[in-house]
Amino acid sequence: MGKKKTPEINSSSTADIAFLLLCYFLMTTTMGDQSGLQRRLPPIPDKDQKVENQKANRRNIVIVRINSADKLFAGSEPMDISLLKEKMKEFLSNPADDPNLPEKEPKEIEGKTYMVSKGIISLQNDRGTSYQAYIAVQNELVKAVNELRDEFSMREFGRKFAFLTEEQQDIVKKAVPQNISEAEPKDTGKK
Amino acid sequence: MSKFGGSNNKKNVPGISSGSLSDIVFMLLFFFMVTTQLRETENKVIVKLPEASESAKLERKDLSANINIGTPVRHLQSMYGTDARIQLNDSFKTIADIRDFIAAERDAMSEAERSLMTVNLRVDEDVRMGIVSDVKQELRRCSALKIMYASRKPGGE
Numbered sequence: 001m002g003k004k005k006t007p008e009i010n011s012s013s014t015a016d017i018a019f020l021l022l023c024y025f026l027m028t029t030t031m032g033d034q035s036g037l038q039r040r041l042p043p044i045p046d047k048d049q050k051v052e053n054q055k056a057n058r059r060n061i062v063i064v065r066i067n068s069a070d071k072l073f074a075g076s077e078p079m080d081i082s083l084l085k086e087k088m089k090e091f092l093s094n095p096a097d098d099p100n101l102p103e104k105e106p107k108e109i110e111g112k113t114y115m116v117s118k119g120i121i122s123l124q125n126d127r128g129t130s131y132q133a134y135i136a137v138q139n140e141l142v143k144a145v146n147e148l149r150d151e152f153s154m155r156e157f158g159r160k161f162a163f164l165t166e167e168q169q170d171i172v173k174k175a176v177p178q179n180i181s182e183a184e185p186k187d188t189g190k191k
Numbered sequence: 192m193s194k195f196g197g198s199n200n201k202k203n204v205p206g207i208s209s210g211s212l213s214d215i216v217f218m219l220l221f222f223f224m225v226t227t228q229l230r231e232t233e234n235k236v237i238v239k240l241p242e243a244s245e246s247a248k249l250e251r252k253d254l255s256a257n258i259n260i261g262t263p264v265r266h267l268q269s270m271y272g273t274d275a276r277i278q279l280n281d282s283f284k285t286i287a288d289i290r291d292f293i294a295a296e297r298d299a300m301s302e303a304e305r306s307l308m309t310v311n312l313r314v315d316e317d318v319r320m321g322i323v324s325d326v327k328q329e330l331r332r333c334s335a336l337k338i339m340y341a342s343r344k345p346g347g348e
Contacts, residue, residue, distance in 0.1 A: 012209050018216035025220065029227035034255065034311060035246040036341040041331050127321030131314050132241045134323075135342055139243040146245060182327070 037138055042181060060102040060118045062091050066137055068128030081136060088144040092119045092176075107174075110167075114175040124183045138180075145178045152176050236261035236278045241316040243342035254307050255339070256296040258289070260322060261315030275318045277326065286325050293333045313341040 064084070065073040072079050074087055094101040094117060102119030121141055125134055146161070149172050153161045157168055164172065238261045249255060259278040263271040276283050279292045297305050310330055314323055330338060 011213065014213035015209065015216055018213050018220055022216060022220045022223065025223050025227065029223065034249045034252055034339075034341065035344070036240075036249070036311070036339040037243055037246055038249075038309070038337070038339045041327060041336040041338060043334060043336060044331050125320045125324070127319060127324065129320040130316070131318045131320060131323060132316035134320055135241040135243055135316070135340055138340065139245050139342075142243075142245040 037135070037142055039180075039182070059100055061120050061122055062088075063122045063124060064088075064137065064141070065124045066126070066129045066133055068126040070130055070133040072133075072137065081140060084137065084140045085144045085147070088121060088141060089148055091121070092117050092144065092148055094119070109171050109174045116175055116177065120179045120181055122181050122183050141180050142178070145176065145180075149173070149176045233281060234259065234264065234278075235267060235281070235283065236263055236276060236315070238313050238315045239317075240313065240341050240343045242345040243340075244345055246342045246344060249309060249311065249339060251304075251307060251309070254300065254304055255309045255311045256293065256335075257311045257313060258292075258326065259313045260318055260326070262317075275315070275322055277322070286329050289326065289329045290333050293330070293335050307337070308335065309337045309339050310335050311339050311341055 062075055063073075067073070072081055072084065074084060079087065091101055094104065097104075102117050104115040104117050106113050107116040123137065123141070149161045152175060153159060153164055153168075153172050156172070157164055161169065161172055236259050238259055260275055261278075262268070262273050262275055263283070271283060277285065277289075279288060284292070293310070297308065300308060312323070312326070327338070330336070
């Protein structure tokens with residue numbers, strides 16, 4: 001008789017309490033989506049060594065330029081952004097050993113010798129260039145390097161870059177370097 | 192005798208137990224607590240990140256310093272105008288303040304991790320490159336060379 005009448009704690013309101021907590025956390029927090037294009041800025045050159053830095057061979061440098069009207073120039077000719085990736089891949093890989101494209105240098109990485117391109121992409125922009133266009137070009141350049149790394153990984157390890165082990169990825173990163181330099185800003189284009 | 196709502200067996204209709212409801216909500220709560228982080232600063236500039244398909248995740252979120260650049264939010268436009276401004280922590284700053292900001296961020300980190308600090312540039316897509324170049328030059332002068340252009344994957348938020 002007595003057993004049946006033991007009063008139970010009414011638990012239906014715990015759900016409400018939990019909902020309140022949930023709402024609080026939903027309002028005060030943000031989903032952490034921090035992704036982007038990672039870069040290393042060149043250090044400020046010392047006054048004495050300034051000359052040496054610019055001695056890189058002419059054939060090893062391509063200048064990609066975005067002017068203040070967001071028009072793209074690769075080398076010296078105007079170019080559409082959709083063609084930039086292929087052009088840069090050709091520049092960095094130099095498949096036909098064209099004397100006008102960057103030279104390659106044998107380099108020993110982890111016991112094997114690879115031909116590493118010495119090509120450098122120099123990215124220049126005006127003060128009036130829009131950030132959107134700048135990032136779009138940066139993205140194409142990164143995509144070109146990433147595709148070259150994928151091709152290299154397929155040749156060497158039979159797998160795409162993302163599926164390699166960390167040591168293998170390091171080898172690929174050294175064999176296909178991401179040489180994108182962001183030049184000193186030019187003071188042209190008003191805004 | 193019928194299963195549904197006979198007038199004589201009203202007492203035996205089982206109520207839906209709501210005891211597990213709180214468990215479900217708590218699970219949701221824990222999910223959100225784990226996947227989100229507290230918002231530290233209030234956004235004073237509008238930042239709509241540009242799209243980039245090759246964007247990669249930042250590995251050490253705790254080692255990043257945020258610099259926001261964009262036009263001020265609507266209710267601040269009467270005071271600050273619509274020109275792009277730099278926001279560090281909670282207030283509008285100028286290029287000259289970046290040095291102190293970087294130094295303060297460095298001080299907050301342990302000595303071993305200082306070299307791993309990434310400066311996360313959150314820039315609105317409509318901003319002109321002039322101000323971004325100025326910020327980059329200043330960062331080079333402070334030798335905070337690891338930077339990231341924050342962007343979002345196309346299609347996603």
